[in-house]
Amino acid sequence: MDVVFLFTMVVGLLLIGVPIAVSLGLSSMIFLLAFSDTSLASIAQALYQAMAGHYTLLAIPFFILASSFMSTGGVARRIIRFSIACVGHMRGGLAIAGVFACMLFAALSGSSPATVVAIGSIVIAAMQQAGYSKDFAAGVICNAGTLGILIPPSIVMVVYASATDVSVGRMFLAGVIPGIMAGLMLMVTIYVMARIRNMPKGQWQGWGEILRSFSDAFWGLMLIVIIMVGIYGIPGITGAIFTPTEAAAVASVYAFLIAVFVYRDMGPLAPEQAGGRPVSLLRKPQALVTAFFHRDTKNTLLDAGKLTIMLMFIIANALILKHVLTDEQIPQQIAGAMLEAGFGKIMFLIIVNVILLIGGQFMEPSGLIVIVAPLVFPIAIELGVDPIHLGIIMVVNMEIGMITPPVGLNLFVTSGVAGMPMMRVVRAALPFLVVLFVFLILVTYIPFLSTWLPISLMGPEIITN
Amino acid sequence: QCDDGEVVIKFSHVTNTDRHPKGIAASLLMERVNAEMDGKACMEVFPNSTLYNDDQVLEAMLQGDVQLAAPSLSKFEAFTKKFRIFDLPFMFKNIEAVDAFQASETGVAMKESMTRRGLLGLDFWHNGMKQFSANKPLLMPDDAKGMKFRVQTSDVLVAQMKALGASPQPMAFSEVYGALQTGVVDGQENTWSNIYGQKFFEVQNGTTETNHGVLDYLVVTSVDWWDSLDADVRDQLATILHEVTATRNAESFKVNQEARQAIIDAGGVVRELNAEQRAAWVEAMNPVWAEFEGDVGAENIAAAQEINTMY
Amino acid sequence: MSGHTHTYAQSSLGRAVNTLEETALALILGLMTLVTFVNVVLRYGFNTSLIWGLELTLVLFAWLVLFGISYGFKITAHLGVDAVLNMVSSRTRRIMILLTTVACLIYALLLLKGAWDYWAPFAGLDATTGRWFPTGFANSRDQAWYETEQIPMLDWLRFIEPVFNQGEAYEKLPRFIPYSILPFGAALILFRLIQATLRILRGTQDSLIVSHEAEDAVDEAAAMSRKG
Numbered sequence A: 001m002d003v004v005f006l007f008t009m010v011v012g013l014l015l016i017g018v019p020i021a022v023s024l025g026l027s028s029m030i031f032l033l034a035f036s037d038t039s040l041a042s043i044a045q046a047l048y049q050a051m052a053g054h055y056t057l058l059a060i061p062f063f064i065l066a067s068s069f070m071s072t073g074g075v076a077r078r079i080i081r082f083s084i085a086c087v088g089h090m091r092g093g094l095a096i097a098g099v100f101a102c103m104l105f106a107a108l109s110g111s112s113p114a115t116v117v118a119i120g121s122i123v124i125a126a127m128q129q130a131g132y133s134k135d136f137a138a139g140v141i142c143n144a145g146t147l148g149i150l151i152p153p154s155i156v157m158v159v160y161a162s163a164t165d166v167s168v169g170r171m172f173l174a175g176v177i178p179g180i181m182a183g184l185m186l187m188v189t190i191y192v193m194a195r196i197r198n199m200p201k202g203q204w205q206g207w208g209e210i211l212r213s214f215s216d217a218f219w220g221l222m223l224i225v226i227i228m229v230g231i232y233g234i235p236g237i238t239g240a241i242f243t244p245t246e247a248a249a250v251a252s253v254y255a256f257l258i259a260v261f262v263y264r265d266m267g268p269l270a271p272e273q274a275g276g277r278p279v280s281l282l283r284k285p286q287a288l289v290t291a292f293f294h295r296d297t298k299n300t301l302l303d304a305g306k307l308t309i310m311l312m313f314i315i316a317n318a319l320i321l322k323h324v325l326t327d328e329q330i331p332q333q334i335a336g337a338m339l340e341a342g343f344g345k346i347m348f349l350i351i352v353n354v355i356l357l358i359g360g361q362f363m364e365p366s367g368l369i370v371i372v373a374p375l376v377f378p379i380a381i382e383l384g385v386d387p388i389h390l391g392i393i394m395v396v397n398m399e400i401g402m403i404t405p406p407v408g409l410n411l412f413v414t415s416g417v418a419g420m421p422m423m424r425v426v427r428a429a430l431p432f433l434v435v436l437f438v439f440l441i442l443v444t445y446i447p448f449l450s451t452w453l454p455i456s457l458m459g460p461e462i463i464t465n
Numbered sequence B: 001q002c003d004d005g006e007v008v009i010k011f012s013h014v015t016n017t018d019r020h021p022k023g024i025a026a027s028l029l030m031e032r033v034n035a036e037m038d039g040k041a042c043m044e045v046f047p048n049s050t051l052y053n054d055d056q057v058l059e060a061m062l063q064g065d066v067q068l069a070a071p072s073l074s075k076f077e078a079f080t081k082k083f084r085i086f087d088l089p090f091m092f093k094n095i096e097a098v099d100a101f102q103a104s105e106t107g108v109a110m111k112e113s114m115t116r117r118g119l120l121g122l123d124f125w126h127n128g129m130k131q132f133s134a135n136k137p138l139l140m141p142d143d144a145k146g147m148k149f150r151v152q153t154s155d156v157l158v159a160q161m162k163a164l165g166a167s168p169q170p171m172a173f174s175e176v177y178g179a180l181q182t183g184v185v186d187g188q189e190n191t192w193s194n195i196y197g198q199k200f201f202e203v204q205n206g207t208t209e210t211n212h213g214v215l216d217y218l219v220v221t222s223v224d225w226w227d228s229l230d231a232d233v234r235d236q237l238a239t240i241l242h243e244v245t246a247t248r249n250a251e252s253f254k255v256n257q258e259a260r261q262a263i264i265d266a267g268g269v270v271r272e273l274n275a276e277q278r279a280a281w282v283e284a285m286n287p288v289w290a291e292f293e294g295d296v297g298a299e300n301i302a303a304a305q306e307i308n309t310m311y
Numbered sequence C: 001m002s003g004h005t006h007t008y009a010q011s012s013l014g015r016a017v018n019t020l021e022e023t024a025l026a027l028i029l030g031l032m033t034l035v036t037f038v039n040v041v042l043r044y045g046f047n048t049s050l051i052w053g054l055e056l057t058l059v060l061f062a063w064l065v066l067f068g069i070s071y072g073f074k075i076t077a078h079l080g081v082d083a084v085l086n087m088v089s090s091r092t093r094r095i096m097i098l099l100t101t102v103a104c105l106i107y108a109l110l111l112l113k114g115a116w117d118y119w120a121p122f123a124g125l126d127a128t129t130g131r132w133f134p135t136g137f138a139n140s141r142d143q144a145w146y147e148t149e150q151i152p153m154l155d156w157l158r159f160i161e162p163v164f165n166q167g168e169a170y171e172k173l174p175r176f177i178p179y180s181i182l183p184f185g186a187a188l189i190l191f192r193l194i195q196a197t198l199r200i201l202r203g204t205q206d207s208l209i210v211s212h213e214a215e216d217a218v219d220e221a222a223a224m225s226r227k228g
């Protein structure tokens, strides 16, 4: 079969070490040249339109940028302080605080690796100082960081919405309950382990510290409110102010302003030496202009730009593959074969999970979603699976893919921030991986975890296609 | 799957295959071509923007990667400004007048107005007449003042909203429901079948029956491809297309009336204008005509008005 | 952000080009953000909008990525799977890496042909003939009249009208301008890949993908925690 040839080529190129994007794009081009009359120019068109023709994907650079400003701008540090004040005194408290901090940061950032970097680079070291083993610390953060794509906003949800034409706003809402649930499950697991292994606990620092740390983190946490109110509005007070894509751009600008003018951890008002006091805007009013051209601003923009390019190169080539598959009417053939085989809803969901779990071993999540979503979406609709529910199942699968070798973005990043070999991170993450598996089963077979919130806030779903 | 030796005709469009008037027509066309032209030609339909959206499909057609498409008339702006006549507010009295205009000499000439740029119009497919919906009652043009309306990206539609003192907001069709529901925009203009099919009425205060504009599609093909076909294949394809067009266009009025009734049955509000109110809308939006007279041609406007008098 | 990226020893011209690339990328992303933000403010606060804002942002998005891909190859920032590479003998590894450069070069060449064929008619030029190997030039139908949907024509660009549009005035920016990033970006990708291939042959570069060896990644982590 032609399509077997295509997928073999993709996997073969991947395994010999060809960049993921090139493996997808080159296989598509060869397939197109061999089996159809469609021109190479259509590949160039698909590549350009991957960006210029996908309004929803525009949220990706913006959410990455917001995340970069928050990590460099000291928001993560303040969130961690607040988290420790809240739950640090419990047994295993610092680890639980780490998960809590990941959940909060996940609510600001759209990406899992970004969450690991922002929280992990501080918490892992702090946990070691407090007497936790490095492995335990790395395992906790590596897992909790995956919440970055489940708790809204989420880049992977944006990609799913764009590939299947469901509403981004609905997907974001659908992630709230599962996200909180996954976070709680991790916390409970840590607490139980901590009781059994008698792990350290911190000091209760009093309500005063909770209040102080909250007011210090307030400007960062406000962003959650801005994003949610902006996208959904407040019933009776204001309608929505912007689309999810615009929310991402507003978040970037807000994070920039907070980082440069309020926290002043970066930019022209940053302390001149480490640990010093930031400069007052009154003393340096020209910062209002120079902030936009400051080195720190440029570097943050460049960092976010690089990550955008890396992700979008993969997504764009995955879209080329999708284009070629569509052109040869492959999704219809697969859908037809699956329906003919008489698969029911349950069997279908198991197959989807297996495909994604295997695919997640090799592929970066957004690229995988772009390829798999159009293949399974029509079957899901036919079988009466809710598209939002399907999306959440896919996201949870992607979370698992991020902490399993050989390609696991969170593994790479954790091994980086913790300074540990990757295989040691894999072993460290294993116990919590079990938690995520249980969670995946729950999410798969209890649809209302995903669908209840969007339906009660945004009304019943309409499938427009 | 096409057999060897058959002319492959790829038809790419952006709607579903079984509920939207365009999707239904495309499916019917595919069925008939594949049954009646078996061995000579074979049609593949790519619905739901899976292959190309309306902006990309015309480029792909000139490139030779797709053979048929049916974008809405405002998508041809880069090729000809003549179709702006269909966007001009209150240019046509009703869909019968539109039909007669398109069948007239002027209408037929319009289909061929893009040949120098490589596209040939084959047939007009109706969706229907456009209505305004909004999150508060619209009875007089003044009611629209200061409101944000989603429009297609078209200069005429932008000018039309500005003439009302409203603020035009371009936005992807797939985002409109969410934007109306959450209040990112206050209103939109569309045909009954779209307002019902996309459930816009659920998130609007009501729909005002203005019939102020036309939402139509043009089935197009590339001149180079069309000329490359054997005469008998070309003639048979054109004949089948004309028959499908006649059948489906005759249905379109009924489809829209059914959608209108379905909205009322589902609890949606439909507001009719009395003669005085209607005259106020016509007057408020009339300056737009002069603005675009140069683009569409005074003689074409005159032809349209002449036809209006017969309906 | 994950893994380790390299910058190779550079001449002063190399450094200047590097600054230019990095500034351009930062500037494009900054512009995209500002245009989108300003449009939200205009709509919510002033009930108006830049009608071309969205299309311009999308064009900038395409430019950011298509211009940046070659930069990604230059600093070896693209993701790949190195699990097998790290398991095999160094001889096998060497062969595999040479195969990856061949695959990438073919990709870049095909992309360049596709990009040229797509863009050329929009600029009034001829696409190439041949299914995958350019065998000559076709007599392509001129599409230089093809304008963007909303982006206004810039007055200082009017000098191109006699060249491309037979003297007819453009109302909107013609499409060949935003689309020019396709052949330009593809050519840059090919160029950076040839450079990388030469470095690999000389032994000064290891592979075309981000290395995830923990030792390498530690530097990166250190750099990140300094920032954060």
Ligand code: NA
Pocket: A105, A106, A107, A108, A109, A110, A111, A147, A148, A149, A150, A151, A152, A153, A154
């Ligand atoms: Na998130």
Ligand code: NA
Pocket: A360, A361, A362, A363, A400, A401, A402, A403, A404, A405, A406, A407, A408
């Ligand atoms: Na994985």
